[in-house]
Amino acid sequence: MKKLLPALIMLFLTGCNVRTLNPVSETGADQAFLIKLSFGIMMFVVAVVCVLFIIFTVKYRENDLNRKDIPKHEEGSRVLEILWTTIPFVLLAILAVPTVMYTFQASNTEAGSEDTLHVDVIAEQWNWTFAYENGKETHKELVLPVDREIVLHLKSTDVIHSFWVPRLIGKRDTIPGEENELKVTPDQTGTYQGKCAEFCGLGHTDMRFDTEVIPAEEFEEWLSEEK
Numbered sequence: 001m002k003k004l005l006p007a008l009i010m011l012f013l014t015g016c017n018v019r020t021l022n023p024v025s026e027t028g029a030d031q032a033f034l035i036k037l038s039f040g041i042m043m044f045v046v047a048v049v050c051v052l053f054i055i056f057t058v059k060y061r062e063n064d065l066n067r068k069d070i071p072k073h074e075e076g077s078r079v080l081e082i083l084w085t086t087i088p089f090v091l092l093a094i095l096a097v098p099t100v101m102y103t104f105q106a107s108n109t110e111a112g113s114e115d116t117l118h119v120d121v122i123a124e125q126w127n128w129t130f131a132y133e134n135g136k137e138t139h140k141e142l143v144l145p146v147d148r149e150i151v152l153h154l155k156s157t158d159v160i161h162s163f164w165v166p167r168l169i170g171k172r173d174t175i176p177g178e179e180n181e182l183k184v185t186p187d188q189t190g191t192y193q194g195k196c197a198e199f200c201g202l203g204h205t206d207m208r209f210d211t212e213v214i215p216a217e218e219f220e221e222w223l224s225e226e227k
């Protein structure tokens with residue numbers, strides 16, 4: 001026990017740097033909330049099952065006193081039936097309502113205003129190209145302004161890749177011959193690591209990139225710099 005406890009504490013402490021749980025956008029925050037909610041409900045069910053398991057194994061284990069006791073046969077109990085139908089239903093409803101709501105919200109990628117920034121994201125084996133509306137292109141470096149709505153147009157020139165910046169927003173596939181979109185408004189400046197989240201061949205691990213979120217004026221300056 002003396003050794004087990006620090007080991008367990010270490011396990012939980014090291015778990016603190018889960019990047020998807022430190023989001024820097026509203027959509028990211030919604031998604032992190034869903035992860036926490038489903039994990040919370042799951043842990044609640046696990047805890048109840050574990051407690052009942054321990055109670056029943058201790059209380060009803062065979063010993064000298066109860067060896068001859070044969071439990072009474074229950075012919076079905078209305079109260080129990082209602083309980084174990086209602087509880088999972090309520091738990092699933094708590095999970096389903098926000099999940100459906102946030103999923104619909106996240107899949108609406110229509111630009112909210114004229115000010116929305118559009119960036120083409122082109123994945124290829126094994127590189128990322130980010131193309132801006134004025135013709136500027138970067139490789140493996142996505143630069144975005146803070147607090148401004150951005151629609152990313154995800155494309156692929158060869159196989160299926162998957163665009164993922166864990167702290168910004170959940171992943172989305174880039175599919176050859178098709179366009180997928182992601183809409184996001186970063187709310188904190190900083191550098192966030194991105195990657196390809198779909199095994200796409202030998203150079204898959206080279207498909208890492210940096211996402212730089214910078215202040216709006218700085219972004220305009222950067223965008224107008226030599227292409």
Ligand SMILES: [Cu+2]
Nearest residue numbers: 161196200207
């Ligand atoms: Cu890839």
